[in-house]
Structures are given as C-alpha cells and as structure tokens.
Amino acid sequence: MGIVNATPDSFSDGGRFLAPQAALAHARKLIADGADILDVGAESTRPGADPVPAEVEIGRLVPLIAALRAESAIPISVDTMKPEVARAAVAAGATMWNDVAALRFAPDALATAAELGCDVVLMHMQGEPRTMQAEPHYVDVVAEVCAFLAERAEASLAAGVARERIWLDPGIGFGKHMTRHNLPLLAHLDRVVALGFPVLLGASRKAFIGALDGKAKADERLGGSIAAALAGASAGVAAVRVHDVRETVQALAVQAAIAQAAAAQPGDAPA
Secondary structure (H helix, E strand, O other): OEEEEOOOOOOOOOOOOOOHHHHHHHHHHHHHHOOOOEEEEOOOOOOOOOOOOHHHHHHHHHHHHHHHHHHOOOOEEEEOOOHHHHHHHHHHOOOEEEEOOOOOOOOOHHHHHHHHOOEEEEEOOOOOOOOOOOOOOOOOHHHHHHHHHHHHHHHHHHHOOOHHHEEEEOOOOOOOOOOOOHHHHHHOHHHHHOOOOOEEEOOOOOHHHHHHHOOOOHHHOHHHHHHHHHHHHHHOOOEEOEOOHHHHHHHHHHHHHHHHHHHOOOOOOOO
C-alpha cells in the first residue's frame, strides 16, 4: 500500500504533495514502483496534529481520487475518520476506508461503513492524534490491542459490515511509547493475524525507528521501515503501508524468493 499525503503537515513529507498535480504525479510513481493499493489522506494524524474540517478533506481528496480512477483501476483507500469524507471518497472511486479511529469518531460511522459496503480498516489508537503520545500506558500492550481490535470487529459485524470487508491495524506509533510498546507489537504480530482478519501494518518511517538509531528525519528511516515490513510479512500480515514502495517491493520479493528456496528440495532451487 503506497501512501499519498495530500496534507500540508505530514510527518514524513511535510506538504510536498498538497498540490493536486503533485499528489497525482506521486500516485502515478507509486503505481509504477509496484504499489498494489494507494492510501490517500488529507488530514495528518501525526502526534499533535490539528483536525481538518470535513469540507477541506473532501476538497483535497475527491478531485485526486476521481483523477486516479479515470486512469487506473488500482484499489484506492481513503485515510479519514469522518463518515462524510468516506462517503464522498467512495462516490469518487475509493474502494477502502482506512479509519485510525476504528469507526468510533462519529455516531454514524459504523452504519456508514455498512452502507458503503467497501473494505474498512479498523486501527487501534489510544487517545486521539493531538494527545495520543502524552504518556501512553498499557499493562499488556499486545493483549490490549488484540482485545480492542476484536471488539471493534465484532461491533462492525453487528452493524452490518460484511466479515470479508474487515481489516485490522495494530496502530504502530498511535498512542504507543516509541520502543516500549511498538516493538512488542511488531514482535507479536502473529497474535493480531490470529484474530482471523487481514492485517494492515503501517510502520513506515515511524519515530520508533529513529529512537533506535538516532535518525531524527523521517526520510532517513528506510532501512528500519523495510525491516518492519519484512517482520510483518513473516508474521502473515496482508499488506504493508509504506512510503518507499519500490524498495519495499524489492525487499519482499527477495524475502519470498529465499523462503521458496528454503522450501525446495536440494537441487530444485531456481537459478
């Protein structure tokens, strides 16, 4: 899943793709680099981010989604918490609703997801973007995240969302201590996968990588982002949400080729 941030304040690209033509050009590059899904967002959810009115999100997203849909059949995910934004995005051609609030932001979120009939990603977040990194606390982060995601999946099913439409996301970096919480989640992604729904992992360029090696700039975290993506693939996640599509596609291809060679009989490995 390649990321297109049509925002002025993303932690990773700082507004480089806010202009519609810049966002469209970036989306085209991600497709050429091998993205299977595009995730487009118009409201930053970085720590401390200010909310964006729904009409502003819609104004940034709908022309971009419509332009992409006019030239490509690639699945498009819309990264938003707001039901009205999701509704406008799906009408323009989006096929997935990626909700960091797990359909809790608005009273009609669950009903809207069922009505739209698109895929929906339910993400775990402790708190909300502006305050989520203010002393996050867990007794057992893996168990608590799994319990939350299972509950939100059940709530979605009860609201009428089809089981095959539900995805889960452990929410790396969302209301978690850089290393004390994110690393155990990455180490035990198999427990999230075991909940029985496809899992989306978004660890690309996250701050925990910089906490490990001191790289303050988000675009200096490629190696760590790839390591997290490979860990996710090994655990069985269905997709990884990344900024650096070409490099991640290559890393995943090599990982898969090594696994294939390991499973082959001696002398049967591909040349």
